[in-house]
Amino acid sequence: MRLEVEITGKTFKSAAGGTHEVLAPVRFTLQSGEVGVLIGPSGCGKSTLLRIILGLDHEFQGRIIRPPEARIGMVFQEPRLLPWRSVEQNVRLAAPDVTDKKLAELFRILELEAHRSHFPGELSLGLARRVALARAFAVEPDLLVLDEPLASLDDALAGRLRDEIATLVARRPVMTLLVTHSLDDAVRLGDRLFFLSPRPAHILAEVPIGIPREARDDAAIAAIKAGLARQAQGEQGAERSGRDVS
């Protein structure tokens, strides 16, 4: 299974009547079992790009090729849970075929067992994020899209959730697309990094990471990051990149 993104452009009309270019040509492909990471400054059009890939926005030039039978699991920036349904119902409504065993395992990994019957309004943001993750994984997606799933969480929790995402992604072959502005998350989770320019977004650089995810220890990650920083400095004369090397 493979996802092909061939967007040639996307503009939108503002209320004042002007037209704004949101996306310049963006082309990339993603294979099963691969984690692609989109990194770019805030407001560069990442969310628009995701909406197009997910089929929520049809007004663009170009095409998206994804197998029609591909199941999508999505973690939105804000959890988007149904406030009037319990945690368990939220997951089951999105994934009606999930078995009790699989659900119990997901809840165990994400430490949600105690919250099964709680309503989302009773959860902290960190917990709600985990429910959103459980929902996305419960559908056994072929395409998993994570839109800044770790933003505004404290470092310790973000680190643990990142490990959990890595564990879950390793379980079955899935095309994963992660949007983040944290280089650390990108380097720890990604197989290929796509650096996006400021609006209108286009891909500045595509960087594959050769070391398998399990083998990346802290030293390896620091080395990859240093390499990326050198590369960015070398390019700076040629192109003023808006990349956020945080």
Place this chain on the structure above:
Amino acid sequence: MLRLLSFALFLATWWIAALFVGGAKLPSPPAVLQVMIAEASTGALFLHLGATLARVALAFVLAMSLGSAIGYLMGRVKLADRLGDPWLILLLNLPALVVIVLAYIWAGLTEAAAIAAIAINKLPTAIVTLREGTRALDRSLDEMASVFAMPRWRAFRHVVLPQLAPYIAASARSGLSLVWKIVLVAELLGRPNGVGFEIGVAFQLFDTPRLLAYSLTFAAVVLVIETLLVQPFEARATRWRPRAA
């Protein structure tokens, strides 16, 4: 407890007022109760009450289901909203009496004409409330349902309907009181039974105890419906909300 106290205060005020005004204009609570018991023992009270209740139920269900469907459509589809809006404004401003009289002239003094006329009076307010509710739907949850490929019915039941529930409850509550007020007018003008008919008779005889006996019994029935049906529905629909302190 507080409700009971409030009710006792109402009875006391009534009783004192009756003492001042005199029994012919405002009979005291026991006098009205006596008439209620007398009417109940002949069965007439239940007959008229039943007839009115059946009309209320039919007209209410008709107006609510049709109004909810149209309101939802107008909230979702811009074209429907544009086309429907002038009709809606016309219906909203049409006096109940005009609708009832016209219905009786066009369709005769029939049960169908009465129920249709009552339903038409409630219809526009149900549409307006549900249209507002539909406009306030959370788009981000619609997107979530669409990304996770939820089948239409499941998305409607679990994503849309819970958001509309408070609007449906509000519309039901205001609708119940509106419908039962209009039902009486329709009965007064062209039905041979029902609380409205009895009130017409009482009016011709200036029989205030009878008038109060019928209207208060019916008000009590509406109160029971509100407490036993509308309020539990509302409580169920909003049980996920963290309770206010």
